[in-house]
Each structure stands twice: as C-alpha cells, then as structure tokens.
Amino acid sequence: MARMNPKASSLAAAIAIGLLSYACGGSAPSAPPSTPAADATTPAAATSAGTPEATNPVLARAVPTPEIEAMTKAVAALGPHKQANLPPIPFRGYAPPRPPDVVTAAFVFAAEHPEITSYVPCFCGCQQGGHKGNHDCFVRSRAANGDVIEWEEHGVECAVCIDVATRSRQLMASGASVQEIRAAIEKEFVPTAQTMTPTPKPPAAHSH
Numbered sequence: 644m645a646r647m648n649p650k651a652s653s654l655a656a657a658i659a660i661g662l663l664s665y666a667c668g669g670s671a672p673s674a675p676p677s678t679p680a681a682d683a684t685t686p687a688a689a690t691s692a693g694t695p696e697a698t699n700p701v702l703a704r705a706v707p708t709p710e711i712e713a714m715t716k717a718v719a720a721l722g723p724h725k726q727a728n729l730p731p732i733p734f735r736g737y738a739p740p741r742p743p744d745v746v747t748a749a750f751v752f753a754a755e756h757p758e759i760t761s762y763v764p765c766f767c768g769c770q771q772g773g774h775k776g777n778h779d780c781f782v783r784s785r786a787a788n789g790d791v792i793e794w795e796e797h798g799v800e801c802a803v804c805i806d807v808a809t810r811s812r813q814l815m816a817s818g819a820s821v822q823e824i825r826a827a828i829e830k831e832f833v834p835t836a837q838t839m840t841p842t843p844k845p846p847a848a849h850s851h
Contacts, residue, residue: 754782780804
C-alpha cells in the first residue's frame, strides 16, 4: 500500500488548520475522539431539484449522515437543561474576538439549550474538527444527565461561532421557535458563507 509522504501530510494539515483559523479569527477546534469528522463532499445530487440545497453549493455540501442525525437528536433531547455549576469558561490570556460577557452568554446558551443549538449550523469550517452544529462549538462533552463536563475551547476564539450563538439566543428570547431560528440563521449567514456544518434540520413538531 502506498504511504503518504510525512512532509506532504503535515503541510496539508497545516493548510487546513490555517484556513479554519482565518475563517474564525482564532484556532481550529479540537476534534472530540467520539465524534466523526463530517464529510464536506456529500454530492448535491442527494437533494431535490428546486430546493435551496439544490441551488446553493454551501447548503448542498452540508448534508447530515444518518449517524449525525441520530447524535443530534440525542443531544437535543437533553434540553432545555439548567446546570447549577458550569465549568469555568476557557478564556485564554488574551482578549477574545467578542466582549467576555458576550462569549460567556454564548457558552451558557449552548449549555442550557441544546434543543436549539444542536439544530443551528455554524459557518466557520469547524466541521473539519468534527462539529455537527453550533452546539459543538462550545460544548465538548456532557454527562448522562446532560450536565456539561468539558467545554470546546474553540468557541472562545471564533467570532463566527459566537455570533451564530448570540443571534440564536436573541431570536429565542424574542419567542422564535427552533424552526424559525434555523431559517433566520441560514438567511443571515449562508449568503456570505463558504462552508456550513452538516446540521440536521429540526423536526417539524420540535419547539423550545
């Protein structure tokens, strides 16, 4: 079996991480060991003619697999979820791309509302790190009861992730349903996006 040149492999990885850092204004996300990286090359032929997915290449590539569908449904079922003591937000030794209170609110929103953030996509390229939606930009792992065990540090440094969560939080506060939030986020972010996580759409009867 042919083996890839180690130098070529390292260069390819460095380029991928660099592109993601540029999109976020921060570092690439760490890939959860139990979370498979999403395939960003899903054929557009899998979508129906006449749908937005059929005409927009960003949407066409962001098709969730059955495994992602199942994992998203399981995480969404944990919310809403209040947690008395959340882990400390993983701020670094330098200023984040958004004010600390905005970053903190994004993390708390993701922790308390997986039923929303699991069905909201992200647009920074973080599917390369295994992210399935905006929830994964902030939460790396949860206990069986839904409590956050570990944060995803990528969320501290990525303006795109923070902005998507902030907009979702504002929409929920205004009374929007998860379906309305998903539609509004796509309308606002897709036109300028180069990529999108393969985030399943919320079930028709799903609401916050």
